[in-house]
Amino acid sequence: MAPSPAERLARLSWPRVVFVGLVAAFAVLTIPTLVDKHSWTGVTISVAVTVILAYVYLTPKRIAARFLVPGTILLLAFQVYPIGYTISTAFTNYGDGHRLSQSQAVAQLEADSVLEQPGAQRYELSVATRTADASGPFVFFLTDPNGKVERGDATGLTPVPDAQVAKDPFTGKVITAQGWHILSGIQVNGLGQRLAGFEVPVSGGFIKSVGLSEAYVGQFTMKYDAATQTMTDTRTNTVYKASNGTFKAADGSGKMLPIGWKIDVRFKNFTSVLTDAAIRGPFLRVLIWTIAFAILSVLTTFGLGLLLAVVMDHPRMRGRRLYSSLLLLPYAMPAFISTLVWSSMYNKDFGLLNKLFGTHIDWLGSPWAARGSVLLTNLWLGFPYMFLVCAGLLQAVPQELKEVAKVDGASPFRVFRSVTMPTVLIGAMPLLIASFSYNFNNFNVIRLLTDGGPYPSGSSTAGDTDILISYTYRLAFGGQGAQYGLASAISFLIFVLVGLISYAGFRQTRQLEEVYAR
Amino acid sequence: MMKDRMWWRHLVGLAALVFALVPIIFLISAALNPVGTLSSTSLIPSGASFSNFSKLFHDPNSPYVRWYVNTLVICGVAAVLNVLIGVSGAYAFSRLSFRGRRPGLTGILLVQMFPNFIALTALYLLFINIGSVLPVAGLNTSLGLILVYLGGAMGVNTWLLKGYLDTIPKELDEAARIDGASEAQVFFRVVLPLAVPMLVVVGLFSFVANLNEILLAGVFLTDTTHKTLAVGLYGLVSGNHNTDYGEFAAGSLLAGIPVVLIYLYLQKYLVKGLTAGAVKG
Numbered sequence: 176m177a178p179s180p181a182e183r184l185a186r187l188s189w190p191r192v193v194f195v196g197l198v199a200a201f202a203v204l205t206i207p208t209l210v211d212k213h214s215w216t217g218v219t220i221s222v223a224v225t226v227i228l229a230y231v232y233l234t235p236k237r238i239a240a241r242f243l244v245p246g247t248i249l250l251l252a253f254q255v256y257p258i259g260y261t262i263s264t265a266f267t268n269y270g271d272g273h274r275l276s277q278s279q280a281v282a283q284l285e286a287d288s289v290l291e292q293p294g295a296q297r298y299e300l301s302v303a304t305r306t307a308d309a310s311g312p313f314v315f316f317l318t319d320p321n322g323k324v325e326r327g328d329a330t331g332l333t334p335v336p337d338a339q340v341a342k343d344p345f346t347g348k349v350i351t352a353q354g355w356h357i358l359s360g361i362q363v364n365g366l367g368q369r370l371a372g373f374e375v376p377v378s379g380g381f382i383k384s385v386g387l388s389e390a391y392v393g394q395f396t397m398k399y400d401a402a403t404q405t406m407t408d409t410r411t412n413t414v415y416k417a418s419n420g421t422f423k424a425a426d427g428s429g430k431m432l433p434i435g436w437k438i439d440v441r442f443k444n445f446t447s448v449l450t451d452a453a454i455r456g457p458f459l460r461v462l463i464w465t466i467a468f469a470i471l472s473v474l475t476t477f478g479l480g481l482l483l484a485v486v487m488d489h490p491r492m493r494g495r496r497l498y499s500s501l502l503l504l505p506y507a508m509p510a511f512i513s514t515l516v517w518s519s520m521y522n523k524d525f526g527l528l529n530k531l532f533g534t535h536i537d538w539l540g541s542p543w544a545a546r547g548s549v550l551l552t553n554l555w556l557g558f559p560y561m562f563l564v565c566a567g568l569l570q571a572v573p574q575e576l577k578e579v580a581k582v583d584g585a586s587p588f589r590v591f592r593s594v595t596m597p598t599v600l601i602g603a604m605p606l607l608i609a610s611f612s613y614n615f616n617n618f619n620v621i622r623l624l625t626d627g628g629p630y631p632s633g634s635s636t637a638g639d640t641d642i643l644i645s646y647t648y649r650l651a652f653g654g655q656g657a658q659y660g661l662a663s664a665i666s667f668l669i670f671v672l673v674g675l676i677s678y679a680g681f682r683q684t685r686q687l688e689e690v691y692a693r
Numbered sequence: 694m695m696k697d698r699m700w701w702r703h704l705v706g707l708a709a710l711v712f713a714l715v716p717i718i719f720l721i722s723a724a725l726n727p728v729g730t731l732s733s734t735s736l737i738p739s740g741a742s743f744s745n746f747s748k749l750f751h752d753p754n755s756p757y758v759r760w761y762v763n764t765l766v767i768c769g770v771a772a773v774l775n776v777l778i779g780v781s782g783a784y785a786f787s788r789l790s791f792r793g794r795r796p797g798l799t800g801i802l803l804v805q806m807f808p809n810f811i812a813l814t815a816l817y818l819l820f821i822n823i824g825s826v827l828p829v830a831g832l833n834t835s836l837g838l839i840l841v842y843l844g845g846a847m848g849v850n851t852w853l854l855k856g857y858l859d860t861i862p863k864e865l866d867e868a869a870r871i872d873g874a875s876e877a878q879v880f881f882r883v884v885l886p887l888a889v890p891m892l893v894v895v896g897l898f899s900f901v902a903n904l905n906e907i908l909l910a911g912v913f914l915t916d917t918t919h920k921t922l923a924v925g926l927y928g929l930v931s932g933n934h935n936t937d938y939g940e941f942a943a944g945s946l947l948a949g950i951p952v953v954l955i956y957l958y959l960q961k962y963l964v965k966g967l968t969a970g971a972v973k974g
Contacts, residue, residue, distance in 0.1 A: 188877065208826045217826060238876045239791035246778040246847030253844025254804050257812030257819065264814070479709075486705045493699070498706050500957055505713050507956030511905045511923045512945040515930055516716050519938065525732035527719050555712065560967060567964045606967075616808050618908060623927070644808055648908075651814065659814055670807045677806065 191232040191241075198228050224248060265444055265663035268420050271656040273435045277417070280436040281399045284406060284422070286374070287434075289381050289393035296320055298382065299348040300390040302363050302370065303355040313366075315375055316349040316357070317382065317390055318342065324349060327375030327382055348388060360387050406432060444664035454661070457637030457646070465642040468549070469614040473607055475554045480561025481599065485591070488569045499566065506559035514623040517552040521624075539625050542639040549640050553620050557610070561603075568602040569595070601684075608680035612673045621645040643669050724946045729939025745939035746947075757944055759918050760925040764904060764948075767835050767921060771842040772900040776892050778843065779850030780858075784880055786851065787858040788866065798852075805848045813912060816841060820913070838913045842903050850895050853966075857891040858884065894966030897959060901952060922948045 202225040209217040227248075231240045267273075275283060298317035305312070315327040316335070324335045324342070339353040351357060363370065364387060374381040380394040398407045404417040405425070413430070415422035421435035447454050483502065487495050505513065520527040521538035529535055538548045572595050580590045621627060627638030627645050636653070637646050643665065651662035715736065723734040727742040749757050785791070786798055817832070820841075824831015831837055865887070866879045874882070885892070907923045914920050920928070926948070929941040956963065 188875070190877075205826060212825065214822070214826065217822070239785045239789040241876075242781040242785035242789070242880070243797075243847075246782050246851070249778070249840070249843045250801065250804065250845075250847045253816065253819075253841050254807075254809060254812070254848075257809070257815035258804065258807045260815035260818075261807075261812045483705070483709050486702045489699070489702060491699060492702055494703075494706075498710070500960065501710055502713050503956060503960065503963075504717055504953060507953040508717065508949050509901060509904050509923075509952055511907055511927065512720075512949050513716060515927065515941070516720050516945070519731055519930065520716060520719060522731060525730075525734075527715075527734075527736060530735065555716065559713070563964050564967050567967070612806065619905065622907070647808070666808050673806045673808075674803065 195229050195232050199225055261663045262667055264659055265667050266439055266441055267437050267660045268435075268440050268443075269437050269660045269663075270658040272433065273420055273437050273660075275434065275436050277436040277438075280434045281406070283434050284432055285395050285397050285399060286381075288395055288397035288408075289374075289383065290396050291385075291391045292394050295392050295394075297385075298390040298392075299343075299346050300384055300388050301349040301352075302358045302366075302384070303349075303352060304358065305355065307356045313370070313373055314355065315373075315382065315384070315390060316340065316352055316355075317375075318347040318349060322347050326352075329373075329375070331376055332382075346388075363387050440660065444661045445668075447661070448665065448668065457634055458665070461637050461641050461643055461646045464546070464640070465615060465644075468546075468553075468642055469611050469617075471550055472553045472557065472614040472617070473611050475550065476557035476561045476610070477565075477603070477607060479554065479558040480563075481565045483558070483562045484565035484569055485595075487566065499563070502559050502562055504559070505555050506557075506563075510556055511619060511623060513556060514552060514620055517548075517555070518624045521548050540629050542629060542631070545625050545629055545640050549620060549624055552624060553614070553617070556620070564603060564606055565599060568599045571602065572598045604684040605681065608677055608684070611680070612677050615642070615673055615676075616644045616669070617642070618644045618648065622648075720942050720946060720949075723938055723942035726939055726942075730936055731938040734938065734942075745943035749940045749943045749947075752940065754917070755925060755929060755940065755944075756918055757925070757947075760920050760922045761948070763835060763914075763919060764922045767838055767842075767910075768900045768903045771839045771903050772896045774839075774843055775846040775850060775899040776896045778846035779848075779895060780854050780885065780888065780892060781880075782847045782851040783854035783858050784884060787855045788863070788884075789876075798855075801848055801851060805845070809845070813909065816909070817912065832913055833916055833919050835919070838910060841909055841913070842906075850899065853895055854888070854891060857888060861887050890962045891966060893959060894962050897955060898966070904948075904952070 202221045206218055206221055209221060228244065231237045231244050296319060298315075298319055301316040303314050303316055312328070317325050317327055317332075319325070322342070324337065324340055325332045326335050327333075335352070340349045341351045342348065343350055349357065358366075370384055374383050377392060380392060382390050382392050384390050396409050398409060399405075400407070406415040406417075406422045407413070408415070414425040415430075415432055416425045420438040420440075422432040424430035448458055449455060486492075487498055518539070519525075523529065523535070523537045523540060526538065528538065536544055539545045576594050577590055580594055585593070621640060621642055622645055625638065625640045627641035627649065629640075630638045636649060641649075647662045647665045647669070650658050650665065719734070719736055722736060722738040723731070724745055725738045725741045725743075726734045727740045727744055728734075729745050729748070733739070749755065782801075786794060820830075820832050820837050823837065824834075828834075829836055830840060861884060866883050869879050869883045904921075905923060907927055910921050910924050911927075914924060917925075922944070926941055926944050929937050929944065
């Protein structure tokens with residue numbers, strides 16, 4: 176017989192109830208703020224998460240889900256969603272100059288075009304708030320040259336009777352106002368950015384503040400016509416037409432307005448990687464170095480690690496534990512510290528390497544030396560790991576097989592090649608693949624050592640030691656103007672590449688295992 | 694049987710030790726160097742003083758103790774929760790049967806292959822929104838960064854830990870279930886204690902990975918007082934490479950030594966953890 180609801184309730188363990196209770200309490204606390212901000216997505220997510228958690232932890236079934244849900248929610252929120260967002264960005268022109276929607280861009284262009292008309296009147300200005308803490312909302316008290324006072328807010332102007340305010344006898348500036356708190360000059364100064372965006376709309380333009388105690392009437396010089404999707408500069412009568420996310424001058428002069436908007440460009444970012452010579456050249460160069468860097472990093476670290484492991488792997492070798500403890504140090508040292516230390520050792524003028532060898536090599540400044548330096552540092556960072564792995568795997572090599580081979584007259588090298596190596600490789604292969612894909616995206620080493628440099632003449636976006644990930648980072652966040660759309664497209668390509676390589680590698684491993692496992 | 698000679702093995706070993714230790718000795722020398730510039734530092738310290746250390750603790754531009762505490766809090770909390778989430782997932786994948794088990798396993802591996810830093814823009818915008826509702830978890834907060842780090846908790850760790858849990862005999866938890874243990878009891882009382890060595894290794898890896906993380910931390914934590922060691926120390930040498938070098942070296946040494954000691958202490962577990970598939974370098 177199925178248990179009654181009361182029995183079910185009695186079976187609930189209290190930690191789960193407490194957990195769900197806390198989540199629910201958290202939702203109850205945040206939802207009013209979300210509603211206040213009209214964030215309906217936020218409300219939906221908050222409610223959904225609470226309901227899911229309550230369902231999973233309070234019903235007797237869904238045992239697997241209890242173990243998986245917290246991690247999955249975090250994964251969805253902070254990995255899957257950002258990835259999805261990024262992939263969708265790959266199909267847009269999102270980046271500097273194309274961050275807004277079209278209507279936001281129009282509003283911004285119009286607001287930026289507000290100019291003070293010659294001979295227009297100025298107002299004496301006082302900024303006021305309802306409360307004394309200067310947190311807003313703000314209003315302007317404006318005194319025109321005739322001494323008439325008006326109150327301006329985001330909706331427009333309201334006349335204020337003289338009886339409600341006290342004015343400075345010389346300038347006419349409002350000093351006190353009934354029901355309002357007039358801000359001091361210091362307070363107004365502190366508001367800086369927030370006041371710069373505050374405008375009181377009047378017919379044909381805005382009233383904006385200038386300095387601490389004056390305001391002017393500004394007129395739009397840009398006018399937008401929604402029907403024809405054109406912007407007109409009323410000073411020069413130039414007409415700009417909307418096309419491909421920007422306003423271009425209709426007279427064919429190629430002039431563009433500085434603010435564009437985000438549009439769907441479909442596969443343009445992907446195709447331009449392959450077809451646009453200005454992008455394709457650096458991209459291919461970077462891709463080749465990325466692959467070379469990843470392969471060489473794996474080979475050098477594995478090679479040195481295996482060599483050391485084999486050298487140490489002798490029953491009469493003394494001090495093996497001491498050796499491996501000391502060789503572990505580079506691996507144990509936090510990598511960001513080691514990399515910064517290496518970068519200072521490469522310093523051309525004061526660096527340890529040049530001092531030790533009495534040379535004057537520009538380690539990080541010339542292309543091949545820089546590439547070598549990056550690989551050397553990465554070898555230092557990575558070989559202890561491979562050493563530990565290989566030392567562990569050597570223990571697993573069947574000793575009888577080695578003995579048999581020796582009895583059969585095989586040379587030590589032959590034993591190593593035919594018995595030891597295959598066993599080690601089977602064990603190490605998945606790690607080598609993982610190490611390859613790790614180095615393929617090894618941002619830190621490049622960023623901390625060379626930051627992609629040195630740069631070949633004529634290219635400021637792709638350096639000689641740039642790997643795809645550091646190159647993409649510069650495209651997305653570099654000082655040259657961010658190109659998120661293009662960077663996202665390249666990230667997507669990296670994702671596909673690493674995925675394919677890993678997939679191929681793991682299939683290969685499985686075959687290896689089948690061959691050697693018999 | 695031929696008598697093996699050992700001396701060449703020691704020769705190779707010593708050469709490797711020189712390679713491994715030079716940067717570390719250089720760092721120690723720089724930390725003790727009383728002049729505190731890069732140009733005056735050599736491999737063998739020319740003098741020894743703790744002036745760099747005292748400068749480090751009294752420089753108002755580099756609140757080192759704050760950075761240290763921030764790092765311990767962020768990396769520590771993230772590591773503990775990472776392990777807990779990772780092992781819960783691993784337990785479900787290793788022991789329980791449910792729909793979508795295989796695609797789930799493949800899925801979390803696939804997600805990890807996306808170069809996640811490029812999602813930085815999305816994360817940045819996301820946390821601006823979160824911060825406007827919940828200021829304690831927005832940008833420039835430790836909690837916000839911890840949440841981002843936890844996004845990857847159900848990832849490689851889950852695979853690693855699943856591999857380990859698979860080696861623990863299933864008969865143990867079946868016996869416990871027959872004795873009337875609930876699923877939570879099996880998890881917490883039977884499986885977790887047996888997995889402790891691996892949990893420690895995964896926790897350590899996660900701690901160190903976040904300790905080394907400069908990209909997200911650099912973007913998320915902009916106030917000097919909120920920075921982590923990696924971001925703060927990087928700032929010390931990226932701006933003024935020569936003159937603040939002693940301070941950087943002293944700070945790095947203090948940050949590095951505890952980690953190194955923990956690694957040495959856990960050495961025997963490490964090999965096991967490494968061969969189970971963890972990667973660095």
